[in-house]
Amino acid sequence: MNKPELLIPAGSAEQMAAYAEAGADALLVGDKRYGLRLPGDVPAEALRRAVPEAHKAGVKVYAALNHIMDNDTVRTLPDYVKELAAAGVDAVVYGDPAVLAAVKAHAPQLALHWNAEMTSTNWATASFWGRKGATRVVAARELNLEELAEMASRLKGVMEVEVQVHGMTNIYHSKRKLLHNYTEHLGRPSEGQSYNPERGLYLVEQERPTERFPIYEDESGTHVMSSDDICMLENLPELMDAGIASFKIESVLKSAEYNIAALRSYRACIDAYCTDPAGFTFDQTWLETIQALQPSDRELSYGFFYKEQVY
Amino acid sequence: MTTVLERRARGRRVRLERPELLAPAGSLEKLKFAVHYGADAVYIGGQKYGLRSAADNFTFEEMREGVEFASRYGAKVFVATNIYAHNEDIEGLEDYLRNLQDVGIAAIIVADPLIVETAKRVAPKLEIHLSTQQSTMNWQAVQFWKDEGVERVVLAREASMAEIDEIKRHVDVEIEVFIHGAMCSSYSGRCVLSNHFTDRDSNRGGCCQSCRWKYDLFAGGTAAEGPIARDVPVFDEGDDPFMMSAKDLCMIEHIPDLIESGVDSFKIEGRMKSVHYVATVVNAYRQAIDAYFDDPERYELKREWLEEIYKAANRPVNTGFFYDEPGHEEHIFGPEDKAVQFDFVGLVTDYDADTGIATVQQRNYFKPGQEVEFFGPDGTHFKQIVEHLWDENGAELSAARHPLQPIRLKTAAPVKPFDMMRKRTGPKQ
Incomplete structure (x- = not known):
């Protein structure tokens, strides 16, 4: 089994270092002019130092450019994506086709992750963006596990599927x-x-x-934002079996302490399962450390993973 | 559109073509009214893939009839296939799109690139209009979709007039904007409130308008501030609740700006709205657009267009993002005033010029002594007091109380089939 990536947004160079240390394989960072709902701003200049640091630790850095872009922002995209490429960023997360155009024209070395938030809902559309150059789809949080599994299986060998497994979602x-x-x-x-x-x-x-x-x-x-926090920790093996390539912990509106605890638990669970899937047993302390820090007014839930929605 | 006008708009010489007036049609009857009252094109929903699962959506047979009716007026029919599909929706899509092409649909309104690609492959005669659900608001994205073979882009409702101008200058592709009706207060497609509150998928037609529900706003404070600062209401007893409810869009006062921006299609929202609403709103915009092209230099907003629109309006109106970011007056907090002042009470089906007696199909209660108003697309517009009412056999009636019953009455001026009769609501007379 390919070991899935553990990804978390970081809001500063300090958080980048702390989250890498706690077990993240990849960090999502950005500038609020281009990225939505980030836990803080990491300007392109700061990335020139922070990205090589992350890389030294074997951790990838992705830049969030998932805003709905207006004409004024589009004018500044070429310079921004060039700066990101110069800083050594590994991939750009986008929803607006204007970002795709800017990356292809000005920074083709950057990988592209397609993330249209609530509207990345089927494998065929993901594959459309794949043919435009995206190597990963960030699936909508409103999909259930069966839909995600089909998406991953249809896109196998073509595109990676990233899924949020923990934390709140924008609604x-x-x-x-x-x-x-x-x-x-x-x-x-x-x-x-x-x-x-x-x-x-x-x-x-x-x-x-x-x-x-x-x-x-x-x-x-x-x-x-949602009133509950997704927590798929106990069910992570199901997602690994489904071939999901990247697990995201959403860090926004949570303390660094909480996020670090979540990272450690997910890290341990992923490592344990990947080392020995047949002999895997779930360690309750992984969940209990998160529960101990969980705000009392926010339920840990399975999100939409096991739900059928009507329309 | 045929009328072309050369003129200097905003400091540059432009060639202005008469924009398309695009109206919603939630049913075959509404389609007929929209077209008869002056829409150049209508958009409808089919049985699948649309965003109004609660609407009275069209079968292919009804679509065929609608296309045939519209073609008599030179009008086109578009179908909204604007869901964001899930895996399970993919099966059946090809047949559905082929059927739309076969019944003579001119264009489909699409959000999901999957449907764009499938339509180009299996139903190439269908024009593709990129839905506002894609929230497109920059020229680079518009260019991308043009390169993908999309004939028209419906811009995000968040785009301002200046941004629309810039997009039109950069890319030569048809641009459509919403000019009237209810608006999502979120970026279109970027809302799953319904999914969270009711397990209904908003982006597949299940939206239950949770943005218009009532909420209380609290300040939790940070954990560092300790328990005292937590959970403070950000309102006082008796304050209006928090809502995410936007007022409706209405651009009737800005028709010259819209025409001079070069926007190709003016869209009215409302597949769920009544036949009275559609007819009234289309009628007003039709007159305003035609008046501008008749004589742009002497164009003046007519009070009666505004008055007409207010007779059908469900909510207070504003100009959305066209001129400025919406402020507090552009939102509805607290109880929603019911702005509709008129009921649609009858539809003219026949008129005898010799006797001056009209036959009207009853659509709501009315009775002798009440004041009613007749209006229609070709200038019919007068008020009168209802005198005698008769049924088909000439028996006198004390009131028109049976739904759809043919009623005869004398009208104060000539009327034509498709003219409508409305009555002020409020205290019983």
Whole structure:
């Protein structure tokens, strides 16, 4: 069995080092002008030092360019992708075709990972982007395990499939500044108010009082996040058997301590299973260390992995 | 479109072609009304692959009839096949697209590249319009899709007039924008609230509009701040709840800007809306576009177009992202005012010029003594008090209370089939 990659977004050079040390095989970093919902900014200049460090530790670095791009941003893409290539970044994660065009024209040495968030939903469309040059599809979190397994099997030898296995997911992204708007609607000053992730804002739908949906605003608009955290740790062997190439732990809105604990548990589980699939037994302490740090108002769930949705 | 106008717009000389007015048609009847009231093209949903699984979607037989009806007016029919497919949706797609081509559909509206590629292979006569679900808002992405063989790109609703201008300058491909109707407040496709709240897949037609539900907003603070700072409501008792609800888009006051931007197709949202809504909105935009091309120098917004639109509007309206980022007044927080002031009460099916008596198919309750308004696409527009009502056999009626019953009444002016009769809602008269 090919050992799957363990991937985590990092928000600073320090986090990059700490997450690599905790067992990450790959780090996702970026600049908020181009990447969405990152745990912090790692500008291209900082990558010139941080990427070689990561590489020395055998860890890959991917840059997030998954924003929906406007004309102004597109103008700056050629320079940015050249800087990323010069820093030695391994791959670019994109959703907008404008990024694909910029990489092919200005930094063809960068690998391309296609990630259209909620809309990367079938293997045939992934293979379309594969023919355009992408080597990996980042699958939508709303797919179930059967759909993911079929995707991986159809794309075998052609494209890798990356799946989020832990943490919260984005469930709504608007360009609108809805928190600013709401404050102003209530007749209060929005000037000087912080709507950033650190404030810990969350929504409670009036019919569902026990679920808390984090919400924050940044330069790219308003983001609403899931009320639960995916945790596929116990079921990781099923995903490995399905041929998933990369497992992502989402680090956003979580402490570095939490993320490091999650990385260590997933690292141990992957290593144990890959070393001896037949003799593998799940070690409960892997899960318990995560549970000990899990915020009490956020359930650990299987996301959509075992669900059938209707429409 | 045929009318071409040379003029200087925004400091440059441009050739303006009459844009297409594209209307929604949730059913065969709505299709007929949209076309009769002036749509150059309509878009409909089939039994599969569309984003309105709750709509009264078309069978192939109905599509054939719709295409035939529209062709009498020189109008085209498009089909929305704009889901993001899952693996299981792939089977059957080829046959479905071939059938669309066979029944004479002019174009499909597509979000998923899988469907773009399949259509080009198995149904090459179908034009491909890239759906707003792709949230395309830069010229480079538009160029990419053009190179992929897409004939038209429906831009993201987040694109501003200046951005649309720049896209039109960079790429020679048809551009369509939404000019009227309800809007996702999220980037289209970038919302799975329905999936999380109800296990319904929003990007395959299961959207249950959770963005318009009511939410309370709290500040949790950071763990470092300790328990005291946690869970503070960011509202007071009696404050409106938080919502993600956008007001509806309405660009009737900005038709010259839209035409001069060179946008090729003006799209009205609303496959789930009523026949009255579709007819009224199409009628207003048709008149505004035609008035501009009749005499661009002397074009003036007519109050009656606005008034007409407000008679059908479901929600307060605004101009979305065209001129500025939407502010707090562009969103709906708290109770939604029901803006509709009129009910569609009857549809004219016949008129006897000798007696001045019209036959009207009943669509809602009305009775003698009430004020009603007639309107239609060719200038019919007057109010009158309902006098006597008779059934088909000439028996006098105290009220029109049976759905779809043919009713005869004297009208104050001549009317034509397809003209509509509406009545102000509110306190009973």
